[in-house]
Amino acid sequence: MPASLQFHGVTTSTPPNAPLQISNSSRHAPSISVASNRLKFSGSAAALCRLYGRSGAVPKVCCKKEVFKDVVEGRGREVGKVEEELTCVMKFGGSSVGSAERMREVADLILGIPEENPVIVLSAMGKTTNHLLLAGEKVLSCGDLNMSKIDELTFIKELHLRTVQELGVDTSVVSAHLEELEQLLKGIARIKELTLRTRDYLVSFGECMSTRIFAAYLNKIGAKARQYDAFDIGFITTDDFTSADILEATYPAVAKRLHGDWISDPAIPVVTGFLGKGWKSCAVTTFGRGGSDLTATTIGKALGLREIQVWKDVDGVLTCDPSIHPLAEPVPFLTFEEAAELAYFGAQVLHPQSMRPAREGEIPVRVKNSYNPKAPGTLITKSRDMSKAVLTSIVLKQNVTMLDIVSTRMLGQFGFLAKVFSTFEDLGISVDVVATSEELDHVVEELKKIAVVNLLQHRSIISLIGNVQRSSLILEKVFNVLRTKGVNVQMISQGASKVNISLVVNDDEAERCVKALHFSFFESGDLSETDLDDGFGNGKVSAFKVESR
């Protein structure tokens, strides 16, 4: 039986002396895809060059299956299996890896898809991040050095040690981290200080431990795996602790490290989500809560992978938050723009920044359910058929403060809006996330010099993600529903991205509104998708209400 080589499940065959044609083409090529990684050298390419006695750098690499065909057969008998490329990234969140049983199921899930060579990204187990933060707060406020009184630490220790035991891996994979964590908490208690920088270091223990346990378990069951701390493999960020941004240098560095290791000694990479390294401080940073999604999309872009999968505890992105309305349904397709808007306006399902690398690299993102892998999930791509789309999803952001700003000067006074925005800029406040009342007091004080300002608290933003080409139709329906419910809309805004209409209502009416809107758009069966062709949307309204008298 002639020997043959496997390229991502495509068995190829070739005459021995065919020339090795090398060209830099498609990103999603099936195998020797140096182009995909923007690296100079690919393992498979290297193998092919060895096959043909070529050495040194590969100028460009062929991505065409037909060429593999020409090259591989015959010589393959001599060389054996050419290494395969990493194909996708699979991110599992805390809810997916919250126990030994869940880790086993996730391992089965990964190994049950043999055609994929995934990079695995994991979050901390279950609610570990919350427990770490609570433990930090507790030792800070009580200053007690007796760690056995800190329930959250006890819980974290028990969870990780129990998981290690149940999976049958060596306790040493987490014991040093547990010891160090205790020392850190004692340090916080002693110096009575918990800076944002220390907070990031504190929460990093969650991901550092979950990935070590999981990699050890994969190795134990015979699937060779290698653990990575993201802050050690090139995730370079700004020094904005607790909400760091990933810097461009990350992409080549991460690609070089993961790809290089894979080529020289293939093993499933298991990478900590959520964590990076500040470029100035060299300290551990985090990307903000839910930041492991961003780790996954960054790796996807860095390596030019075929697909990014984020595995959750729901059947994909849903038509609304299932904790608000249990009849929420999966949305089968989304564009990067829609998904980004949805995340930005508060849908917990995706990290707000996570779509950026995927969009830039044009890598499809699939949101799947690790508890129900057969469900199709949501596929997020650059574009989709919008011809029938009306409303895609409803997002609720509660406890928002609204500033009602009315100019005291003449109508049309130029420079007014510039002054309003420069006030926010000078005070370093993002319009959308004014965090503390102290900050608000400063803003109001400054704005009162040029305007009448009303501070309206306890408001909610309901964001309607959908086809804003149908905004008149959407708004007609929305106002009908809200009128029958006796709800007054206090502000309306259409995002420049053209996929989002936002409404501001009182907090205590918000959930009722979402349920009623969901019923009307998605359950009554008459309008979630339609062929009706109506006009274009209304004019833009600013993020907060500004009038001129």
Ligand SMILES: Nc1ncnc2c1ncn2[C@@H]1O[C@H](COP(=O)(O)OP(=O)(O)O)[C@@H](O)[C@H]1O
């Ligand atoms: N529109 C939405 N679609 C899906 N999930 C949503 C939505 N809004 C809020 N959620 C919540 O987001 C959670 C995300 O899943 P989860 O598994 O917790 O994420 P992760 O694995 O990243 O921690 C879901 O459990 C769900 O309750």
Ligand SMILES: N[C@@H](CC(=O)OP(=O)(O)O)C(=O)O
């Ligand atoms: N563990 C971090 C990062 C993360 O992404 O978690 P999850 O994937 O479970 O949302 C957090 O809780 O925020």
